[in-house]
Structures are given as structure tokens and as C-alpha cells.
Amino acid sequence: MTSFIKRNPGKKLLLGTLLCAWIILLLAQPSTLELIKDYGLFGGLGVVGAIFANATGAGGGVVFVPFFNYLLFSPQSVVATSFAIQCCGMTAGALTWATYFRQQHRHDDYWKALPSALMLSVPASICGIGFAQYSSQSTRLLEQFWGGANNLHIAFGSFSILLAIAIFASIPLMKRTHFEKDLSTKDLVLLPFIGFVGGIITAWLSVGVGELVAVYLIIRGFNVTMSIAIAVILSAFTVWSSLPYHVFISDAIVWHVVLFAGAGAIVGGMIAKYVVLAFSVQRLKLFFGMWVLILGMTSLPIF
Template identity: 55%
Template sequence: MFSKMSAKHIRVFLLFVWLTILFWQTQPLTLIQEYAGFAFLGLLGAIFANATGAGGGVVFVPFFNQLDFSVATSVATSFAIQCCGMTAGALTWSAFYKQLKASNQPESAYWQPLTKVLLLTVPSSFIGLWMVQINPQFFAHFSDPTSLHTGFGLFSIGLAVTIFATVFLLSNQSFTTRLSLLDYIALPFIALVGGGITAWLSIGVGELVAVYLIICRFNVTFAIAAAVILSALTVWAGIVFHILITQAVYWPVVLFAGAGAIVGGILAKQLVLYFSVKNLKLFFAGWIFILGITSLPI
């Protein structure tokens, strides 16, 4: 009861903070008229991101492309929105894990590797992210919009094909609960590469880690939750660069899309628990494949 009341109080507090920020602006009604629609974008992106483990950039970047945002603005704004939505999702999944442990449900056994997975991936993800962000030559090379859209499209298509393959190759429901020696080696490397990709595309590390865990026969819900928590921590580590260095965050969009993303991050868990594992993965892969195709500059 106390935890429920605490969660309710936190949500009321966040609503109060959001309203304070909104009406602190010089023309709040104009902002509502011009940017309120972005709340739905944030809601959609966060539900998808926190229900699949993919970063919200899978939704945000193609949409910003249609609005002719610059590369820097697209990536920076996507990071800022994900700081809202992925954090809400990470807290929701963490609370779900605590409930499983407290009630001694059999499924809680599948979540035993969570702490180890995060310890193996979070530091490596940060290193990969910062290595790319502080390399001026990298950003000079990839600041071309065509490069961003091509990289985003190819990465998304490859990811979708991999997930489609897991649906048919991993048909049984026997899940592992222990990390192997290979996992201890592979997870830091995958997170390092994923962190670098995330710095460039605003997506990457959560998707790669989630797919790896699924292929290695870990519980799908656990894999999604681990990827969401990892992604949340990674975008927070990366947003500082965009606030202080690129200064490219489009804050009016973040104000509304971020609010929608918080709601979506809270609701996403119910979507995962409602659908079957197979249908969830097919939906995940199909959506990413479509976005990947539409992102290619053809």
C-alpha cells in the first residue's frame, strides 16, 4: 500500500513540476497549440521502447527526419525524450522485479542475472558512448543527414531480421537463468559497440543486448527489462554532451513529448505482460523493419 501511495505521489509531483515549467514560459498557450501533438509521439515511442527494449529513437528519429530536423537536433532531442520515457520504464520494470521477488513467484528465477547483466553492460555502454561523443572527427563524418538515415535504416533492418530469426529458431520456452563464460565476455563487448551506435543514432545498446539475451535463451520479459534499464542509464550518460556541447535539444518538443513518454513508460509493462512472447517479438521486428525501410534515403 505504501509503495502504491508513493508511486502516486511521485506522479502527482511530476505533473506539478511539468505544469510549473509549462506556465513559466512566456507564451504557454502558444506552446500548447503548436507542440501538444508531440505528447502522442512521446507516448507511442515510449510504449514501443519500453515494451520491446528498443530505444525510443526508433520512433523519434524517422519522425524528426520528416520534419527536416538537423542531425544534431534529431539525436539530441531523441536523447532528451528518452531520458523521460526510458527512466519511467526502467523504474516500472524495477518495481515489477521487486514484486516478483517479494511474492516468490517462479518467474523470479528468470530475473536472477539482472544485476550481473547490468554490471557487465552499463560501464561498457558508457565508455562506447563517450568515446564517440568526444571524438570530433566522428561527428564531422556522421553529421551528414544521409549518413544518419542510411545508418539508422540498415541497423533497423538488420535488427528486425535477427529478431524474426529468433521467433522461428527459438521455439521452445525453456529459459536459462545463469550467465555462461561466453556471456561474461560478449555482453561488455556488445554494450561497448552498442553505446557507440547509440551516440550516433540514439538507439543501439538496448536493442543489441536484448537480442543477444533472447538468442541465448534468457526469458524474453527479463531481456526487455534489462535492455530498458540499460538504455535509460545510457541516455542519461549521453544527454549531458547534448546539453553542454551541441546545445541542439529542441526543448519545446521535449516538454510535451517527454510528458507523453513518461506515461508510455509506465503503461508499457502491461503491453508486454498481455501479449504472448511470439506475438510481441513479431510485432517488434515488423515495426522496426518498416521504420528501417522508410528511413533509407531512396
């Protein structure tokens, strides 16, 4: 993070402003010391969740959802609070990845599919979020597949296990040294479809679209790091599009958690890129796949 600031002196003002705003907001709360005692450790959770999210392309909900379930948050609060935290962490990560693309890979043939992939997947994902949150048909689908929002832990566990299998299956493909450069005709159809379905799943579980798009692009043979960058930027747009519903309609966000975990998520989102570049992508994916598999299995009622 220090190197990030040194290489981007213009960011000092922004970071300083955010820090001052956070301190002012914290001090404006009643019983500040008691608040820090009760919720301060959520800052660490935010850092860890954002690093996982922005270093692998998966949403931070993979970390936040099972933790909030363990704390017995209501199903609505689990998803809403996870989205609010991800708005902080995924935005920081998306800006970091976008800067990296613009400065390092703007003229790289292996990265030239990034803008097109985002144009195909972002609007579709936002439409999927909107359908899931505002359509009565979405509620019926959720009840039909998983028995409603009260079975969130089952839905999350099932999705996590499938995601882990897909991650493991994609690991051998990461050893490629030559990658696809251009989107094909089938990508023009499948990316919006995956984005829409992933948006629906994300609205239900707080995870989904970033993971699905990243795995798809890796399997298709695109650059792994670029696939992660696309997934992070896509997830940032997706979680922001979901937030108004939870702020104005569901009113289920636990803001005291967001105050600390969101700040931690910004830090994690900024340093996650350096984690990806410092370690083997295969090892990151293997570790992340094992983490997701364990979380998924322990979320099911049979364990």
C-alpha cells in the first residue's frame, strides 16, 4: 500500500480525505469507545475479505456471508451488509485494477478484451440484480430452488461447492503461456447471459457474477490476471447497483459493521493486486478453492 501511494502521489489527498471522513463519522457516533470495542475487529474481516475478493475475482461475500451467518444475522442483513462492505472494497480494488490496466497493459494484446468484456457483462449483471430485487418472479424462483431466503446457508453452501469445483478444474489451464486475444461470437452471447444469471445469484447470495465470469474467461483461455481484473471491476458495478434497494427498501444493513469492515475493505482492495502479482496465481486459486469448498461444506446442514 505504501508503494501504491508513492507511485500515485495524487492518491494521497483522496486517501487523506477518506481517513478524515471516517474518523469524523466514527467520533460522531454515541459511545465511540464502546463501538470500537464491539465492532473494531470487523476491520480485520474487511481487509481479509477484500484481499480474497480482489485477488481472485470472487466477491467478498465468500468471506462475509458465512461469518455473518455464524453471528446469527438475519438472512436479509447478511446479504445487505455484505453488499455495503463490498461497495467499499470492490470499488477500491476496481480502481486499482483499472489503473494497472491503463498504465501497464493498455496496449497489451492479451488485455485488449477487457473493455469489451465489461461492456457485455456489466449491463447484463445490473439487469440481473434489478430483476432479482424488484421482480416478484425472482422471489418465486428463489422459493422454488432453495425454499426462500431463510435457506440462504443451503444456497450459499451449494453454490460454493460448485464454485470450488470450477476453480479446481480451471487451475491446469492457468499454466498457459499463450492466451486468447479477442472475444468470439459465442462470447458475445455467453458473457451477457452469464452476467444476467450471475447478477440474479449475486442478489440472492452476495456472491456469484464475478466468480462465474472469471472462471468462464479462464476456461476460454484468456489471460488469468486480466480475467481477475474484469471480475473485480464487474463486481464493483454490480454491488453498487444493488445498494439502493438495501438502503431504501430492505433497510437491513448493519451500519456499525460496515463502518469498520468497510474501512478495512478499502485497505484490502488497494493491496490485493500486489498479492496477485507477488504469488503464483495457481497457488492463490488452489488456496481460495479449498477455502470456498470448506465454507460451502460447513454451510450445509449435514455438517
